[in-house]
Amino acid sequence: MAQNTRTVPVGTPTEVTQNHTKGGVGESTLRPDGTLKVTGEFAYSSDMWHEDMLWGQILRSTVAHAEIVSIDTSEALSMDGVYAVLTHEDLPAAKNYGMEFQDTPVLAYGKVRHHGEPVALVAADHPETARRAAAKIKIEYKELPLITDEASALAPDAILVHENRDDHHSGHVPHPNIVHRQPIFRGNADEAAKKADVIVKGEYTFGMQDQAFLGPESGLAVPAEDGGVDLYVATQWLHSDLKQIAPCLGLPEEKVRMTMAGVGGAFGGREDISMQILASVLALRTGKPVKMVYNRYESFFGHVHRHPAKLYYEHGATKDGKLTHMKCKIVLDGGAYASSTASVVGNAASLSVGPYVIDDVEIEAVGLYTNNPPCGAMRGFGAVQACFAYEAQMDKLAARLDMDPVEFRQINAMEQGTIMPTGQPVDSPAPVAELLRRVKARPMPPERQWETAGEGPDVRALPGGLSNTSHGEGVVRGVGYAVGIKNVGFSEGFDDYSTAKIRMEVINGEPVATVHTAMAEVGQGGVTIHAQIARTELGVQQVTIHPADTQVGSAGSTSAGRQTYMTGGAIKNSCEIVREKVLEIGRRKFGSYHPAWATAELLLEGGKVVTDGGEALATIADVLEDQAVEVEEEWRHRPTQAFDLVTGQGNGHVQYAFAAHRAVVEVDTELGLVKVIELACAQDVGKAVNPLSVVGQIQGGTTQGLGVAVMEEIIVDPKTAKVKNPSFTDYLIPTILDTPTIPVDYLELADPNAPYGVRGIGEAPTLSSTPAVLAAIRNATGLELNKTPVRPEALTGTL
């Protein structure tokens, strides 16, 4: 039932003469779970099954903001096949949970604060029975006024989304409907503005994006004999879940045993709890295993989204293209519950200048409580919205100065040593100008690719595609550029660590390393690189990746581009300790046979102890014999600081990542249809631990940015705060026909602070992809386009 232990053989068996360990850091080794995933054997959270299991179903609110007057479950309870119908009154312990703020009800009590909030729960012997029973629950609502935007949230008589706030930000925010506010002041923007020859102001709107991971929320809770529960779920952070689940079940953490089930993508959407507590409550109540699987409709309500944002920017520049100052205000809609809104605010503020040198800035970012769907983590985390706006500003400034947009950016590009608006120096490579140079230097894709020899046009290469809407009439090409900056790792003083347990022993005459971490493999390929790191550090071929669970210390979240750095770092560190122990055993056993044991620097390579000069001293098998060495250690990145709540100053970030894009688009200007022809990316990855995976991450991130540019948006009706398009019919994500060729050019400029010099790679490409596409569409059409996504009506003037 649980995911299986995976042994990872790579390359040829170790031979006596072989010195180098194959499949180590820097090689494109293949995924250890690849075979299981292509044969359908890989057990995702929705594939869990248990004898006698029941199916859980949630009843969600049909209105966005209302008092719950009454709940009548009697008809649902009387149905055949129904084992339990629960409301908040049946909850065993804590009624609220949350990562940073415990503001989210397990099941709504008193009132509901957004459309689709869980109100009641059913367990039945068939999923359809459970759905029908849920539909029989009668809830009477008394609707309340809606908070839907900044104006309604901060109006003098505004109703409070959360009364009696008592969280770590409630003391300093100017209004209880503001989750968190982060100003940043550096230099003197008003004074610097006097030096500007041009000033550009813009107002930008970023739509609500969904992570749209393909594997909906799901899992299995199995009640245990000790009164606890065994939980198999897909999540980004087991230990964070555990900390939230246990109090709601009234159980000590050791009685909630969590095992990672297969994860069908995440992108931030699995950072928060979804069905974990609810399935556990049903399992404990019924004494039976309970499986819950959201369908796509429910998934749109089952996780937080990317914050929609309003961004107000002012930039100035001199005639020769030097930026003088920047002022901005970023308003992020956090929706009904805080989730990670406060951290997103910190990110948006601290990264709002972009990868540019501007010494005089005034920044304000706020996150609102509203009755819109809750928003939280998604790939890019606050930096995405800012990048969309400041890159539009860069193009406007370049146009006003009659300068090339790439050259203008290069003049102002930050580099190693630049001081961030927070006062933090950028102390590792920041090749912003070089990344732009690289994407610009690429040859352009050929024009009019739809033309074929002698035959009619290949409409598949045209905007509108197989809809056959154009044979090239009215089609105009445009080119656009963008570059962005993203932080890596958890910031603002968070104690961010990971844990790795490494065991080394000899099995059948071969040294074998076992890597046990709680890292969430969500598709990014962490399991691949864990084996690579163990091979490099311990000189073994055989590495077993133990399933991720809570029997080992926390790995932290699979987010913020941090896992290769953090859990990779933890594995490297634990392996180094294991290596020292192995060498110590070797010295005791064989030290007297060869002086190098005492004098040389010793490594483990190719299954042997070797000197740094390459001389083999003994096999690991002979050193260890039947002894096993095991180490479990926590590992931390360098500490960070909170941002000052008044000035925004502080060394808040761990590391920065940079990517640049060039987009080439073709627009059918008559119908407003866009085809992206090529979306080239250049990115500094620090060190490509697995080049194949690196390129895959960059292409995937780029495509999510493309989606936001031209099609993706959760549409919330401003009159009702209800979600209008919770399906893949109405919320579109890019298909293979919408996605262009994505050539990737990566640099490897090592970060001296990071293990192997790595730089988090997953998020940066999601930033610059969107504004590059927007810039290209503006270039093709001459339109201003200040909102994502660009829909046809925005291009044809029929809005």
Added chain:
Amino acid sequence: MRVNFTVNGRRQEADDVWEGESLLYVLRERLGLPGSKNACEQGECGSCTVRLDGVPVCSCLVAAGQVEGRDVVTVEGLAEYAKQREEHGGCASGACGTSLDAAKKWEAKPGQDSQTGEGVELAPIQQAFIDAGAVQCGFCTPGLLVAADEMLERNPSPTDADIREALSGNLCRCTGYEKILDAVRLAAARQERQGEAV
């Protein structure tokens, strides 16, 4: 109701099926074949793609009752299906697959690792997806494999536009599709090379 049909060459009998149950539900929850994935339940994402009498369909949109007496191939049977096609010189009808006799005699082959799948015989398209890095989270992979394999059967030398068209009903959120294209190109090239060798 009871539904009798063939899955991956093997006769199957599903009992107590509700009228509203989809083929996907019956495969996953009644026949122990969870390889086909449920990601949208409305025919938009292609994760549940199987072949029904040779034709790729979204199994979430096929009512279980509709498959009475028909042949279904899922990702779990893809390797065997491809092998049979190879041995019998192509199988445009979709009627090949494991024979009932062969299925009854089936047993795990020695040398297979039940935990990692190492040593399992794969269809060329499955191997190509692994080799090209076309698998990340893997949730879309089963549907893509069935669709891509069917396309290569019809069109052994596809252009990029052909590949994009054939796979346009299969959503992937992780890869940006580039490596999926690589995988299909790789499988086509290997197929061609093998054809030349014969």
